[in-house]
Amino acid sequence: MADKFDEATQKELATFLEREQAQARLQTSIHNFTSMCWDKCITGTPSTSFSRGETGCLENCVGRFLDTSLFMVKQIEEKREQTQF
Amino acid sequence: MxxxxxxxxxxxxxxxxxxxxxxxxxxxxxxxxxxxxxxxMNKTNEKCFAKCITKPSASLSNSEQICLSRCLDRYLEAFNIVSRAYVTRISKERLEGQNTPLQ
Incomplete structure (x- = not known):
């Protein structure tokens, strides 16, 4: 393996990889959310289209999950502060 | 060079x-x-099997196949809805983050 990329190309590849990895992480999150929200929102037998309620539930599910995550962080932070004083 | x-x-x-x-x-x-x-593929397989094949019999029945095919379509649709909702949320948060930075 004597052939090496020059510095500019190495930098370009590093940036490229970082971007692709970020994209892949995003995809992974979306897979997880879809799985989770599918279980929560789609309770009946699949039909030829989603009902309005199901679509709304899926959208809300993502938002509320992220809210929950932020809320929990805040709660834990508060608990931590309480025990310090 | x-x-x-x-x-x-x-x-x-x-x-x-x-x-x-x-x-x-x-x-x-x-x-x-x-x-x-x-x-x-793994997810749709898992989710749609759970939903459509409630009592496994000797072969996939007609109604099970219809259910599976609908389920696949709906799961992909759900993926797109979730994807859109998440990306919208992220960009909204990013915009707000510029005005009120996190401590």
Whole structure:
């Protein structure tokens, strides 16, 4: 393996990889959310289209999950502060 | 350019390097796309089996097949809805983050 990329190309590849990895992480999150929200929102037998309620539930599910995550962080932070004083 | 950087026999011509770089990038893209497709296949398999095959019999019945095919369509639709909702949320948060930075 004597052939090496020059510095500019190495930098370009590093940036490229970082971007692709970020994209892949995003995809992974979306897979997880879809799985989770599918279980929560789609309770009946699949039909030829989603009902309005199901679509709304899926959208809300993502938002509320992220809210929950932020809320929990805040709660834990508060608990931590309480025990310090 | 090659003589300036490496010189001698180990250096690669720049067009070779560009080709090598491109093929590297393409294989990364392909690998990620493949992983993505595999994840979708696993998930739809798991979710739709759970939903449509409630009592496994000797073969897939007609109604089970209809259910599976609808379920697949709905799961992909759900993926797109969730994806849209998440991306919208992220960009909204990013905009707000510029005004009120996190402590």
């Amino acid at each position: 090659s003589s300036f950087l490496g010189g001698g026999s180990t250096s690669v011509s720049s067009s070779d390097m560009v080709a090598k770089k491109e093929s590297m990038m393409n294989s990364v893209r392909q690998e990620i796309a493949l992983a993505n497709a595999q994840e979708l």
